[in-house]
Amino acid sequence: MTENSSTDRGWRGSQDVWLDAAYAALVEKGVDAVKILPLANALQLSRTSFYWFFKDRKQLLGMLLDRWEASTTGALVAASRDYAATETEAMLNVISTFLSDELFDTKLEIAVRAWAQQDPQVLERLQCADAARLAALREMLERWGHGAEDADVRARTIYLVQVGYISMRVEEPLAERLERFPSYVEIYTGKRPPQQEMERFMARIGYRGAAS
Structure with missing residues (x-):
């Protein structure tokens, strides 16, 4: 199975999937709930899959703020x-x-x-x-x-x-x-x-x- 297969992408999720989960955690529980491991557990994805889409938590939080400004x-x-x-x-x-x-x-x-x-x-x-x-x-x-x-x-x-x-x-x-x-x-x-x-x-x- 190649790195670009749909199954492999599904296993890691996607940037939007992670961002949506972070959004839900932020609006429901506050910024302290926006952490990589709890998000991974909620999505039933591996913690390491997060790093396919984000450099770190800081980047994720920055993208949440970008979404806030746009909306x-x-x-x-x-x-x-x-x-x-x-x-x-x-x-x-x-x-x-x-x-x-x-x-x-x-x-x-x-x-x-x-x-x-x-x-x-x-x-x-x-x-x-x-x-x-x-x-x-x-x-x-x-x-x-x-x-x-x-x-x-x-x-x-x-x-x-x-x-x-x-x-x-x-x-x-x-x-x-x-x-x-x-x-x-x-x-x-x-x-x-x-x-x-x-x-x-x-x-x-x-x-x-x-x-x-």
Whole structure:
């Protein structure tokens, strides 16, 4: 059997298999659970197979942080630059990213914020992410005509409310949260989204309940 056979690859797993297992351990138990031997045992793979895909645990942790940045900061920055015909539509694009883990990985965000409390390097990376997210929100608001100081205050209001939802692990029915969206948008932008815009927004996210 050659080194490149499918059986051999299956025995070792793959980089994604190891990374997914590390992700699950991080979000469920914290960074101290992301260790090579426990991951190998959970995957029923040999410990040495880990080293086919990663130099060491540090590289694995670094790739987890890369995944976090892509699925949180990357998603939010992209949403702030999405096409929108109006400022209120642009704001709906942004705050809708926090509706599900498919758009903004809240579980990973919580885990990384906990990790940062015990690792200065991760804390520095988290602070850089916070700064990048705030900058993206400020830039979006400035594009819609807000002055620098006004955009900064509004950006902080948006961001601190949404991160507060995550940090406090707020659980509420989607319908209840969506009912607040027009008021959130009005607070964040100074403008209330028209009914037709809310209806288009609800349709876009696949929500079939009554529009606010």
